[in-house]
Amino acid sequence: MILFVINHAFHYETEKLARIFFPCASIDIKKEYCDTNEDFILTSAKYGASGAELEVKLSLNGVCEERKTFVALPDGDFDKDCELALAGLMFDMLCSVTGKIPPWGMLTGVRPSKLLRSLRDTLGEAAGMRRFRDVMRVSPEKAALALSVARAEDETAALSRRESFSLYVSIPFCPTRCSYCSFVSHSITSDAARKSIDSYVPLLCEEIRLTAGAAKRNGLRLESIYWGGGTPTTLSAPQLEMVLDTISDCFDLSTLREYTVEAGRPDTVTAEKLDVLKAARVGRISINPQTFNDSVLAQIGRKHSAQLVLDAFALARSRGFENINTDLIAGLPTDTEESFRNSVDTAIRMAPESITVHTLALKRSSRLVTDEGSAASDAETVKNMVDYANSALPQAGYHPYYMYRQSKSLGNLENVGWCVPGAECLYNVFMMEECHTVLSVGAGAVTKLKAPDENHIERIFNFKYPYEYIERFGILADRKKYIDEFYQKYPL
Ligand code: SF4
Structure with a gap:
């Protein structure tokens, strides 16, 4: 399978995401587009004065799909917003094309409860959980498990x-x-x-x-x-x-x-x-x-x-x-x-x-x-x-x-x-x-x-x-x- 990473710096994140769906596949990363008969995932960004247009195209087992989204230049962390938007787009499309819904969503790190504790410390528990579920696509069951662990860890860490x-x-x-x-x-x-x-x-x-x-x-x-x-x-x-x-x-x-x-x-x-x-x-x-x-x-x-x-x-x-x-x-x-x-x-x-x-x-x-x-x-x-x-x-x-x-x-x-x-x-x-x-x-x-x-x-x-x-x-x-x-x- 080819993963095209065109004009953006999120090759590490997009590759990790592809691996959630295709853990055993060999994934060839290319930074320039070329015609191919192989299965591919194409991710690209076009940056302009008002923001970034992000695009994902998939061609997997004969099924083709493409979607776009736009991230406006914000007050906050533009790069992070672009990364999350591109990853979210890619994740949703891979779920729809493969029929798989990974319960830990887009999380690829080793410590989900640590991430949740840090989100909770910055945003508060309710907003941290919303981000976990809505932005990271973590299932409600796994989010609840991570929250139970985070609360237990608080006591030990103290x-x-x-x-x-x-x-x-x-x-x-x-x-x-x-x-x-x-x-x-x-x-x-x-x-x-x-x-x-x-x-x-x-x-x-x-x-x-x-x-x-x-x-x-x-x-x-x-x-x-x-x-x-x-x-x-x-x-x-x-x-x-x-x-x-x-x-x-x-x-x-x-x-x-x-x-x-x-x-x-x-x-x-x-x-x-x-x-x-x-x-x-x-x-x-x-x-x-x-x-x-x-x-x-x-x-x-x-x-x-x-x-x-x-x-x-x-x-x-x-x-x-x-x-x-x-x-x-x-x-x-x-x-x-x-x-x-x-x-x-x-x-x-x-x-x-x-x-x-x-x-x-x-x-x-x-x-x-x-x-x-x-x-x-x-x-x-x-x-x-x-x-x-x-x-x-x-x-x-x-x-x-x-x-x-x-x-x-x-x-x-x-x-x-x-x-x-x-x-x-x-x-x-x-x-x-x-x-x-x-x-x-x-x-x-x-x-x-x-x-x-x-x-x-x-x-x-x-x-x-x-x-x-x-x-x-x-x-x-x-x-x-x-x-x-x-x-x-x-x-x-
Ligand atoms: S370290 Fe654990 S997993 Fe590895 S051989 Fe020993 S018992 Fe088995």
Whole structure:
């Protein structure tokens, strides 16, 4: 398909919009018109003394349509008005020609509730919601969901202070690799991979010590700790203990509100590891079924049964864990609406404190896309799955407290964290809403330094792969010195 972008600067926005309707199409952008027999979307602008005439022409599967609109020179932001008018025209025409009405409308960003909070802060809640629905074309159901999340996020975000920070610990190892995974995570099926954990853990502890020093020198206050990856509980109990002890020894935990470790794969959960976590004050863990359908689990490369999830969950409860999250994914290959509904109902019966419902995203680096092509659910099926979760979870007493969207998610749908009152994962909100600095350690981790009182963020990237992290640790340690420089530039 060709996207003609004639005489305007909105090629990024128009391409993103086209991708909502044609997620798998190859889109060739041309800045000059040429005759073609291919499907095309033509977007153009003619600027004059009184304003801009905007035009969209479509030729898709033999259906042709064209429409125009005019934007008069205003007092406000003329470029923004032109961008929204052109996008609105294109969106409405694509809906009419394809028969698809994307529930998130023209929104392409990852944080709908953040956008809504910002609109609400500038325009007021009612006008912000109107803009969300009327200008951005967000469906009333999704706008209401975003508003619920925005209100819940307000309460969590209010806990963050200007000197607050959170610590993220990356453990990029898993027992096996899931077919949809696009993270830098190494399955430990080989001896070499298992040995690399032995080299990784002491260096991670060294980076924790460096990071704790920077936090202390700069007067930062620790709010939350989150271990992700990967599957942190891929580490053995003594390895976990070494990292946990380093954190307790180096950081001041007296202000810590929440300590999460993802124990995502039930085949990594043992009583010994749970006891080590509990002894180190870890209060929140994740045990992630993704689905309770054994054949779907096998299809996505997970070497465990649904029963093992239930067993791991019961074990965690018996070892005293009172705050457990479980993740589900809508749209997994071979999953059906009925089976997904059963997964949601089983998760509700298990009664974790939070349930996070993701929509499958088809990432280019995942095996699902590279080896198998897209075998995932179609957009209509995944929409019905997500709609079911969005109605069953509130009825079971869960409310939505955080949300994000990924590019290439099926049906352009969302990921939502649901929880019972008081079980919001603070880290998820702090990180997603960029409330404060996140100091991150480990391979693939990204430190985000947030200037106090300003909407300014700088990043320090760690090496992506464990072997690079191990071999080039000295360079990484040098990069971390920038934390001090940052807080000299932006003092607390
Ligand atoms: S458990 Fe998560 S990080 Fe590990 S392979 Fe599966 S999707 Fe990737």
